Amino acid sequence: MSRALELERLTVRYGEQIVLKDVSFHLDRGDFLGVIGPNGGGKTTLLKAILGLVDKYHGKVLVNGKPPGHRDNRVGYVPQHSEFDKKFPIRVRDVVLMGRLGNLGFRPFYTKNDRELALDALKSVDMLEYRDRQISKLSGGQLQRVLIARALTTDPRLLLLDEPTASVDEKMKTNIYSLLSDLKDRGITIVLVSHDIGVISSYVEKVACLNKHFIYHGTGDLSPDMIEAAYQCPIDLIAHGLPHRVFEHRMHREED
Amino acid sequence: MLSILAYSFMRNAFIAGILASVIFGMIGTFVVVKRLVFISGGVSHASFGGVGMGYYLGWNPLWGATLFAVASALGVGLVGKRTMQREDTAIGIVWALGMALGALFMSITPGYLPTMSSVLFGNILMIGRIDIYLMAFLTVVITGTVIMLYPRIQGVSFDEEFSKVVGVRTTVIYLFMLVLVALSIVVLIKLVGIVLLIAMLAIPASISGEFTHDMSRMMVLSSILSLAFIVTGLYVSTVWDLPPGPTIVILAGIVFILVMAVKRVSVAVRGRSHSVG
Incomplete structure (x- = not known):
């Protein structure tokens, strides 16, 4: 192996x-x-x-x-959270869903399974209640955990x-x-x-x-x-x- | 208000304005969140070279503008992909070179030509049937693209590296979006002009960004704002006999400044009441 x-x-x-x-x-x-x-x-x-x-x-x-x-x-990647444009108009759940981008295929939308995986990942980093927040409203540590959740949805x-x-x-x-x-x-x-x-x-x-x-x-x-x-x-x-x-x-x- | 629609050029201008609003809203949102305002400015000015070349060669200037806009968008986009720090240099060069070529071609072209200012600042009298058809076609293409590629566009805009890691062909998406920006600029030249275009790409989307934190809502809201600016601007310019392109842009600029001022003041007031309480 x-x-x-x-x-x-x-x-x-x-x-x-x-x-x-x-x-x-x-x-x-x-x-x-x-x-x-x-x-x-x-x-x-x-x-x-x-x-x-x-x-x-x-x-x-x-x-x-x-x-x-x-x-x-x-490979799950968690980049430096300080490098992000925190004013970017995106909510926590959409950031995490990016982990499923590679599985979209020809579909224009995420599947129910993708959404469940994203919510599970948010739960595992204790950020579920923040799922509809805009990222500018998060602290550094919270954004960090969101980025970890995003990496986890790729099933790394x-x-x-x-x-x-x-x-x-x-x-x-x-x-x-x-x-x-x-x-x-x-x-x-x-x-x-x-x-x-x-x-x-x-x-x-x-x-x-x-x-x-x-x-x-x-x-x-x-x-x-x-x-x-x-x-x-x-x-x-x-x-x-x-x-x-x-x-x-x-x-x-x-x-x- | 309806009486001015009796003129066919005003009808064309209003139809063009409605289609332009959708283009400004969607492409403008992408341009603002992906920080492509300066690239768009470069592409827009570069297309002036194509307009001049079109006149000189006896083509429809639209095709010359398309050629120059798409080539400069792809050129600058690829330079930016290779070496990040060179991108602004490339934009500046393309920007000025396009203007120089345009001015040169127009001066050596014999016969009657529209004034340079109508290309630079827009001229709704020049909007004809073919322009309306092209705008309608492009509106459909852009709307379709945005719907089909929305998660990828959002991903590439927010975090290109991560998108690439999970298997998105980020460079293809990015260059494709740049081409759409270039085509949008070409069809909108007659409405607001080469020099003023970036204002209409940047302002409605920036204002929307103050009110929503969702890219798709930003697109819808900036389309509505664009429509309001264009219709009001066209109406005001007709009644007071002002040039429509500058009127539309000034109107958008005033609203932008007001919104930013009110936002800042309200944040400051809230901040003070917090520190007191």
Whole structure:
């Protein structure tokens, strides 16, 4: 059986600039990978390459053994919610229904089944009561959950999230993580990228750093050396012996 | 009011106005939510080159305008797809080049020509039977397209990347919509003119956007608003002997400014009462 996700020496250039260099790793069904790295380190590009949104790349990318962008890939994508035009005239339920766009075929309208799936997804992220709201009336965390619901209606086997906890309060962060943990238990493979080391919480079982180069850490510790290598500046945030728990960062939070 | 309809050119103008309202409402909503106002401006001005070329070659200027409008829409659309930051450059070039070509062609064309200002600012006297038929045809095509592709158009407008990920052929939909924008511009030139067209694409849809948060309702509401502006503008321009294109656009502009002002004031007042209470 082919791997859920397999990358081999993936290199992406934008013009002269190398954004990703020789990125290699693989994930199996139900894996949960957290990728951290500085802004501009290529995190979003990595996700876009997996989604088939990058036209030119070198190396190999396979999603369930198929090339990126293949129809059968069933990849759920949760883009950065801060990138959206929140004034766009669209209601929550119509955003979520977009997950069913690929199943429209020649029909001009969504089916009853599509609508039920959308409502189920909204229920699973606790946003059902907001279904008729315009998106400008949502908080960042609420829009985030709507975007997760939208990705879920595609019935994904692989879920990719870009900065899902940016500008989201602590309680909502915990909610989002426990939701992702449930999804992982249902066999969905998850890749989450963030520039915020604090989000790589105990739910994430595999950690990697990305700053053009990808330093995959498997299931062990996230060592200061690795973060230093990724960020290219000394960072001393990680509590040794407690895998993936970003100890001092949390303490900083409480002092704030 | 009905007495002015006794003239056949006024009847044509009113029929054209009704059809134009539907086009302005649907295409204008797409142009506003997808932020294509500037592209539309470029396409509209580029079509002036085609109008001039049409006169010079002895064609119906409509065909020249169609050629230039569709080519510039596709050109700019493709440039924008390839390199995002170059799109506005391409629009600016197409915009000015079209105007220059139009002016050049019209100056070297011998014989009688309509004045340049009638092309730039509209001239309802030029609206003939063929224009009405073309507008009717385009209205049917646009309405049909919007109904058949509504979820995809909504998806591509809101989040093109996600739509692509779930298997929508986003570039095809986007370019197809740009072609519809270009064709709409061509058939509407005689009503409001090349320079004033973008106002009628942008204003009714922007006003509607203040009152509804649903794209389909926005389309209906901006069609109704367009109709009101066009009919009132045509009537006022006839009674006071004013040029119809500018009158319609100024009317729409006044309503736009009023609506925005009232909205802002009411938000500010509400904000203050909140902070007091």
